[in-house]
Structure formats: structure tokens, C-alpha cells
Amino acid sequence: MEEPFEPLIVGFTCNWCSYRAADLAGSLRLKYPPNVRLIRLMCSGRLDPTFVLKALASGADGVLITGCHPGDCHYVEQNYKTLRRYLLLRRTLRGMGIEEGRVKLVWASAAEGLPLVQEIIAFTEEVRALGPLKWPQWAEQRFQEPEEGIIACSVESREVSA
Amino acid sequence: MSEKIGVYICHCGSNIADKVDVGEVARWAQGLSDVAISRDYKFMCSSPGQEIIEEDIKTLGLTRVVVAACSPHLHEATFRGACARAGLNPYLCEMVSIREQVSWVTADRALATQKAKALILGAVRRVVHQVPLDPIIVPIHSDTLVVGGGIGGIQAALELADSGTHVYLVEREPSIGGHMAQFDKTFPTLDCAACILTPKMVSVGEHPNITLLTYSEVEKVDGYVGNFNVRIRKKARKINEELCTGCLICQEKCPKKVVDDVFEVGMAKRKAIYVPFPQAVPKYPVIDVENCTYYIKGTCKACEKFCPAGAIVFDQEDELIDITVGNIILATGYDLFDPRRIPEYGYGRLPNVITNLEFERLSNSAGPTSGEIVLKDGSVPKVVGIVHCVGSRDKNYNNYCSSICCMQSLKFAHLVKERTGAQVYNFYIDIRAPAKGYDEFYQRILDEGTNFVRGKVGEITDVARSPEEEGKLIIQVYDTLAGVQRRIPVDMVILSAGLQPRADAKEVGKLFGIACSADGWFIERHPKLDPVATMTDGVFIAGCNQGPKDIPATVAQGAAAAARIIGRIQQREIQLEPVRATVDEEKCSGCRICNGLCPFNAIVFHEDRMVSEVNHALCQGCGTCVAACPAGAISGTGFSNEQILAQIEGLLAIGIRGTPETVGV
Numbered sequence: 001m002e003e004p005f006e007p008l009i010v011g012f013t014c015n016w017c018s019y020r021a022a023d024l025a026g027s028l029r030l031k032y033p034p035n036v037r038l039i040r041l042m043c044s045g046r047l048d049p050t051f052v053l054k055a056l057a058s059g060a061d062g063v064l065i066t067g068c069h070p071g072d073c074h075y076v077e078q079n080y081k082t083l084r085r086y087l088l089l090r091r092t093l094r095g096m097g098i099e100e101g102r103v104k105l106v107w108a109s110a111a112e113g114l115p116l117v118q119e120i121i122a123f124t125e126e127v128r129a130l131g132p133l134k135w136p137q138w139a140e141q142r143f144q145e146p147e148e149g150i151i152a153c154s155v156e157s158r159e160v161s162a
Numbered sequence: 163m164s165e166k167i168g169v170y171i172c173h174c175g176s177n178i179a180d181k182v183d184v185g186e187v188a189r190w191a192q193g194l195s196d197v198a199i200s201r202d203y204k205f206m207c208s209s210p211g212q213e214i215i216e217e218d219i220k221t222l223g224l225t226r227v228v229v230a231a232c233s234p235h236l237h238e239a240t241f242r243g244a245c246a247r248a249g250l251n252p253y254l255c256e257m258v259s260i261r262e263q264v265s266w267v268t269a270d271r272a273l274a275t276q277k278a279k280a281l282i283l284g285a286v287r288r289v290v291h292q293v294p295l296d297p298i299i300v301p302i303h304s305d306t307l308v309v310g311g312g313i314g315g316i317q318a319a320l321e322l323a324d325s326g327t328h329v330y331l332v333e334r335e336p337s338i339g340g341h342m343a344q345f346d347k348t349f350p351t352l353d354c355a356a357c358i359l360t361p362k363m364v365s366v367g368e369h370p371n372i373t374l375l376t377y378s379e380v381e382k383v384d385g386y387v388g389n390f391n392v393r394i395r396k397k398a399r400k401i402n403e404e405l406c407t408g409c410l411i412c413q414e415k416c417p418k419k420v421v422d423d424v425f426e427v428g429m430a431k432r433k434a435i436y437v438p439f440p441q442a443v444p445k446y447p448v449i450d451v452e453n454c455t456y457y458i459k460g461t462c463k464a465c466e467k468f469c470p471a472g473a474i475v476f477d478q479e480d481e482l483i484d485i486t487v488g489n490i491i492l493a494t495g496y497d498l499f500d501p502r503r504i505p506e507y508g509y510g511r512l513p514n515v516i517t518n519l520e521f522e523r524l525s526n527s528a529g530p531t532s533g534e535i536v537l538k539d540g541s542v543p544k545v546v547g548i549v550h551c552v553g554s555r556d557k558n559y560n561n562y563c564s565s566i567c568c569m570q571s572l573k574f575a576h577l578v579k580e581r582t583g584a585q586v587y588n589f590y591i592d593i594r595a596p597a598k599g600y601d602e603f604y605q606r607i608l609d610e611g612t613n614f615v616r617g618k619v620g621e622i623t624d625v626a627r628s629p630e631e632e633g634k635l636i637i638q639v640y641d642t643l644a645g646v647q648r649r650i651p652v653d654m655v656i657l658s659a660g661l662q663p664r665a666d667a668k669e670v671g672k673l674f675g676i677a678c679s680a681d682g683w684f685i686e687r688h689p690k691l692d693p694v695a696t697m698t699d700g701v702f703i704a705g706c707n708q709g710p711k712d713i714p715a716t717v718a719q720g721a722a723a724a725a726r727i728i729g730r731i732q733q734r735e736i737q738l739e740p741v742r743a744t745v746d747e748e749k750c751s752g753c754r755i756c757n758g759l760c761p762f763n764a765i766v767f768h769e770d771r772m773v774s775e776v777n778h779a780l781c782q783g784c785g786t787c788v789a790a791c792p793a794g795a796i797s798g799t800g801f802s803n804e805q806i807l808a809q810i811e812g813l814l815a816i817g818i819r820g821t822p823e824t825v826g827v
Contacts (some may be wrong), residue, residue, distance in 0.1 A: 008814060010813060030269075032267055034274065034818060037277065037284070041801060043799075046786060046801055051810065054807050068681070073677060076671075081790075085789075124251040
């Protein structure tokens with residue numbers, strides 16, 4: 001019997017708020033599924049959208065981005081830039097045929113251990129519902145037989161236009 | 163590339179070992195590429211634990227260290243220190259939080275072990291790309307700027323000046339003194355505010371180490387910790403300060419009277435040329451050009467005619483002063499909550515409903531009534547109501563407690579009783595009197611026979627429902643102890659309006675590169691352990707701009723901020739974390755996208771070479787520009803693209819369950 005699907009999620013955290021919220025969640029012994037693996041950045045503003053695409057391309061089924069609440073950024077206002085990039089990234093993902101729901105932005109202050117855990121639990125279930133992304137497997141298949149794929153595609157489009 | 167990585171897995175007693183199979187993880191890590199040694203130990207942070215790492219670095223020639231233990235916020239410095247002692251650059255050490263992020267939060271042991279492996283693999287892959295770093299060393303200029311001349315700023319300036327360093331004290335109003343100068347008595351000792359404040363003001367004015375710049379505002383701040391360049395606008399007083407003797411004949415002779423809505427909060431008038439109050443420091447008056455007859459009609463010049471020193475200069479212009487300082491203290495204070503925002507309290511409509519600050523002036527012997535507590539018609543009130551928590555602890559206005567209003571209201575109750583013999587009602591939600599001598603003061607007020615009604619006032623009205631309410635102000639309140647609605651007729655109502663952030667706190671924060679909380683108070687570096695520092699190195703905060711507080715707490719913060727700076731000045735230089743962004747000029751296309759992203763103005767554009775450059779002393783290392791550069795020309799030390807991309811790959815190489823296929827890759 002095949003094992004049930006377990007989503008693999010990368011979480012990007014800000015050193016000053018959400019990473020500390022994760023520390024607090026630990027100190028409070030709150031439990032959450034082991035599906036989310038955190039990476040520490042100094043600020044959510046450091047999040048290059050490439051990181052998100054890299055994670056999805058490396059086998060992640062979802063990416064959680066966390067930062068300080070608007071107005072509370074330790075670098076004054078960099079989380080607003082994160083918000084702008086996030087909205088643009090969602091559009092890019094949609095254009096690539098990837099569900100926008102696989103990427104989520106959440107604000108969590110250093111005091112919000114419990115809300116962060118609730119978000120992690122909720123997001124894990126949301127990604128579970130979306131199912132596996134399988135980007136690495138798809139890429140492997142794709143690059144094994146690229147010629148046929150392209151030809152099949154072009155034949156199809158010629159038929160449509162005719 | 164081949165590195166020799168040492169991987170150390172901590173048991174943390176049973177904190178980690180209970181949920182993570184540490185022996186299994188250590189054996190597994192030994193098989194990873196680049197890993198020279200992998201060990202587990204009961205307490206890695208203990209001296210023997212650290213010695214294991216130091217020994218391995220020396221004997222095995224480790225080039226990188228990964229410690230899987232608690233959060234880096236606890237022990238990163240510990241393990242970096244161990245590496246440094248063994249001769250390895252401390253920034254080649256990476257920590258993995260397998261306690262806070264794995265053993266404490268994961269229910270299942272097998273899944274926890276698996277997650278620990280994934281996090282460790284991420285760190286092992288990441289640490290390979292780390293580069294040796296050295297702390298950035300910046301010299302500290304020994305002058306300090308203090309912004310705000312209230313009691314907090316005064317205390318800070320005096321502490322610094324007494325230590326022998328130079329201070330620039332900048333105050334927006336014509337005199338220092340702040341809110342405290344307006345008060346009559348101070349709780350709980352009932353010392354006269356002026357008696358304890360004015361000697362300090364005089365010390366500031368006379369101190370050889372203090373340059374006092376009143377009627378001035380900071381316009382521009384450039385630079386960084388140790389070396390800020392500040393531009394101050396000294397507004398034209400229209401007085402030659404060299405010649406003025408402070409005799410104030412000008413004030414006496416000036417024919418124009420204006421309502422003073424700053425110092426006397428609209429309760430009295432002042433002249434168009436004035437000092438805000440008799441004990442003002444400095445003693446020089448200022449001409450209010452918006453109201454002066456000469457500036458409006460072109461004639462008068464009474465002040466000039468009578469000035470024996472010839473100190474009036476009608477065409478004096480604002481002066482711009484550029485200074486360099488090493489550190490900055492902001493002690494910019496608070497604004498009072500405007501009770502007009504609560505229309506049902508009738509402030510501004512009902513003449514005998516007054517604010518706490520108005521009562522301070524009313525009861526002050528130097529105030530508009532010479533300290534007589536009287537109604538607007540000049541008669542003495544027989545019943546006075548004091549309403550607590552006006553605009554505080556109220557989700558419609560401010561959620562927070564303004565912290566000083568309880569004690570201040572108790573003080574008012576005492577003063578009203580002492581001076582008028584009136585019956586006093588205090589309307590409170592809870593009495594908060596936690597500091598030294600405060601609860602004793604509360605007991606004293608209770609013993610004096612003041613009435614306390616527990617409940618939030620619903621309405622203050624002059625519409626009578628019965629003959630005895632006729633001509634009175636009626637306070638409608640739900641008494642939560644008696645469980646009944648009450649209507650209490652009084653002659654005067656004092657609203658204990660709460661404290662609010664300054665209306666321009668956001669702009670001031672932006673000017674100095676510090677942030678405000680959702681409520682608008684400046685954010686301290688750490689709410690418990692670093693209450694006067696901010697996230698911008700070299701900028702400190704003191705007093706009510708950080709949150710509501712009383713005079714002792716404000717003074718303590720002013721002194722604390724000064725002490726922090728004196729320590730730095732004595733060190734002469736400061737070490738900064740080397741997490742910084744750097745532009746590779748070869749790759750930079752000069753697009754300037756990064757320029758506007760930096761809130762610290764750390765990125766400068768060189769027009770001649772058409773490239774951007776990051777000033778490392780200003781850069782705080784957030785990395786936003788690194789993420790934004792379309793040419794990939796900006797790199798961020800400590801958090802480079804290579805490091806993070808490698809960490810992502812490592813993290814994802816191991817599934818949630820079962821054994822990974824990719825181990826050893």
C-alpha cells in the first residue's frame with residue numbers, strides 16, 4: 001500500500017519576529033506537524049522570490065513566508081517590500097500553472113508563538129489538500145524527452161489554427 | 163571543493179534526546195559528504211562540550227562547524243566563541259535549532275528524528291558556502307545629541323555632560339522643561355514640580371559641556387553610529403542672545419495679548435513677545451511672528467523702543483547648524499489624548515469639564531488663577547468628579563493603560579480637598595498604584611474621605627432630570643460594585659486624559675531610522691533587556707516616547723541611555739556584526755533599484771562611475787537590496803544566495819518519513 005501524501009513545506013522566517021515566535025512555540029511546548037522546515041533570514045525583505053521557486057523546484061509542496069507585522073519591521077519598512085514581492089510572486093506562479101495557495105505570507109511577532117503554530121497547522125492542511133506538486137519529477141520527465149513534447153505541442157496548435 | 167565539517171549533536175540533557183534519536187543522527191551525519199567528524203554529547207554548551215569542538219578543530223583541522231542544539235539566539239555566541247578560541251573564524255560556525263524547532267514541538271520520535279536530519283543536512287550544505295568574516299570596527303565621536311528638553315532629556319544631558327563629554331540639547335519650544343514644568347505637585351510625595359525641576363534646568367543652562375539649542379528642530383540626520391551628521395534649524399527668536407539680559411521689559415511693554423495654548427493650555431494669555439514661564443531656560447524671550455503687530459501691520463516696535471540692551475532684531479533669519487555626534491538620545495515625550503474625541507464627555511462644550519493638564523495649570527500657584535481651584539465663573543466648586551481612563555483602556559481609542567492617570571487622579575483628589583474642601587468623586591475602572599509609595603498614597607486618599615465609584619463613566623451632561631441636578635454637571639455611571647446606574651451631580655469634572663505618542667512620532671522615527679509600534683510608541687531593542695536602545699545602532703530612546711511612564715521611570719531611562727553612551731565613548735570604538743550587503747561594481751548596471759529600498763540611506767550612488775555602493779557602517783544587514791538586485795550584483799554576508807539555496811536543497815533532500823535516498827550526495 002502506498003504511503004499517504006505528506007506535504008513538504010519550507011518556511012522562511014525573520015530573525016527578529018517569526019524565528020523568535022518559533023522559539024517561543026518551542027518553549028511553550030506547542031506541537032505542530034514536522035512538515036514545515038524553517039530557514040532563518042535577517043528580514044523577510046531578504047526573501048528573493050528565487051528562493052521560493054528554488055524550494056518548489058527542489059521538492060517542496062508549499063512555501064510559508066513569515067515576517068513582522070506591518071509597522072513593526074525591525075528594519076523600519078522592509079516587510080512592505082516583502083508584501084509587494086509576494087503579491088507579484090503569486091501572479092507569476094499562477095502564470096506558471098502552479099496553485100497560488102502553495103505560497104502563503106503570514107505576519108507573526110516574536111510574542112505570537114501560538115498564532116504562528118496555528119498558521120503552520122492550517123497551511124500544512126491547505127497544502128495537503130492541494131496534493132503533491134512533484135516539480136522535480138515533472139522536470140525529470142520533461143527533460144528526458146523534450147523533443148517529442150515540443151513536436152506534439154506544435155502539431156496540436158497547427159491543427160487548432162487550421 | 164572539499165571542506166572538513168564537524169557536526170555536533172546536543173542531547174540537552176533529555177530535552178532533545180527524548181524526542182530525537184541523537185546517536186542515530188550522529189551516525190547518519192558521519193556518512194554525509196564533507197563531514198569529517200560527527201559526535202553527540204549530553205550538553206554541548208558546557209565547558210567539556212565546547213572543549214570537544216575546540217579539540218577537534220585543532221587535531222582534525224576542521225574548516226567548518228555545525229552545532230545542532232538549541233536556538234542560535236541562546237548559544238550562537240557560545241559556539242562561535244569556542245571556534246574562535248581554537249583558531250577557526252567564528253562565522254564559519256552554523257547552529258541548527260533541533261530543540262525549539264524539533265524535539266519540543268514534535269510529538270512523534272521517528273518523525274522528529276527525521277526532521278532533525280533534514281535541518282542538519284540543510285546546515286551542512288549551507289555552512290560550506292559561509293566565508294570567514296571580521297567584525298566591523300567603527301570609531302565613536304564623543305559628542306552626543308539629545309532631542310527633547312523635558313525631564314528625560316534634561317537628565318540624560320546632565321549625566322553625559324557631568325561625565326565630561328559634550329552634549330547638544332535640542333528643544334522645539336522656546337524653553338526646556340517639558341510637561342513637568344507645567345505640573346503643580348508630583349505624586350506621591352507632593353513635592354512641588356517646579357522646585358525639583360528648575361534647579362536641573364538651570365544646571366543645563368549653565369553647564370559648560372552642554373550646548374543648549376531651544377526653539378530648534380532637527381531637520382536632517384545622515385551617517386551612522388559613532389558618526390552622525392545632524393542638521394538643526396534654530397528658528398529665529400528675533401532676539402540677539404548675546405545682548406539680551408533677560409530683563410523682560412519687552413514682554414511687559416508689548417501691547418499684544420494672545421491666548422497661550424501651549425504652556426497654559428489655553429487657560430491664560432501671553433504677550434506676542436514672551437518667555438513661556440518665569441523660570442524659563444534660557445531666559446531670552448521670543449517674538450511670535452504670527453501674532454506680533456509689527457509683522458502683521460508693519461508698525462509698533464514697542465519692544466525695540468523699550469529694550470535697554472538693543473537686543474531686538476526684527477530681520478533675524480533661521481539659522482542652520484551642522485554638527486557631528488557619535489550617539490543620539492530621543493526624549494521627545496508625549497501628547498495628551500484629546501477628550502473631544504469622546505463627545506459624550508462634553509469636553510469643549512461644557513465649560514467646567516477640564517483636562518488633567520488644565521487642572522495642573524489651575525492648581526499651580528504660578529498658573530492663571532494663582533492656584534485657586536475655581537469654576538469658570540470664579541466660584542469655588544462644592545463637588546468635583548475625577549474621571550479616570552479617558553481614552554485609555556478603551557478599544558474605541560487606545561487599548562493600553564496610560565499608567566500615570568490613577569496616581570495623578572489621586573493627587574488631584576488630594577489637592578481639591580485640601581484647597582477647596584469640596585467633596586470628591588473618583589470614577590475608576592481599576593486603581594493601579596504599583597510603585598514605591600504609591601499604594602500608601604492611595605490609602606491616604608481613601609482615609610481623607612474621597613469617594614470612589616468603580617465604573618466607566620457613560621456620559622457627562624448638563625441636562626437635569628430633577629431639581630437637585632439643576633445647574634450641575636451630571637455624571638452618569640454604572641457602578642459595577644453596587645450593580646446600579648448612578649447619576650452624580652457635580653460642579654467640576656476633571657478628565658484624566660491618557661498619554662498618546664506625539665502626533666509626528668512616525669516622521670521623527672523615520673528621520674532617525676527607528677520604528678513605531680502599532681500604538682505609535684517608539685520600539686525599543688528588547689522590551690525587557692534592552693529598553694533604551696533601538697534597532698538603529700547609536701539611537702537611544704528615553705521617557706514617554708517609548709510608552710507611558712511616570713517621572714521616576716523617565717528619569718531612570720534618561721540616565722540609562724546616557725550610561726550606555728558613556729560606556730561607548732569610553733570604548734572609543736564599537737564592533738558591529740559583519741552581516742552586511744556589498745555591491746560588486748563589476749556587475750552593477752547602475753539601475754538604482756536598490757537605492758530607494760534602503761530605509762537607512764546606506765546605499766549611495768556614484769554618478770561618476772554609475773554604480774551603487776553600500777556604506778557598511780550604515781547598513782543594518784536586512785538584505786532587502788540583495789533580494790532586489792536584478793543583476794545579482796549585491797551579495798549579503800552571512801545570508802548569501804549560495805548559502806540559502808544550498809540550505810533549501812539540503813532541507814528538502816530528506817522526506818517526512820522513511821530513509822532518504824539522497825544521503826551522501
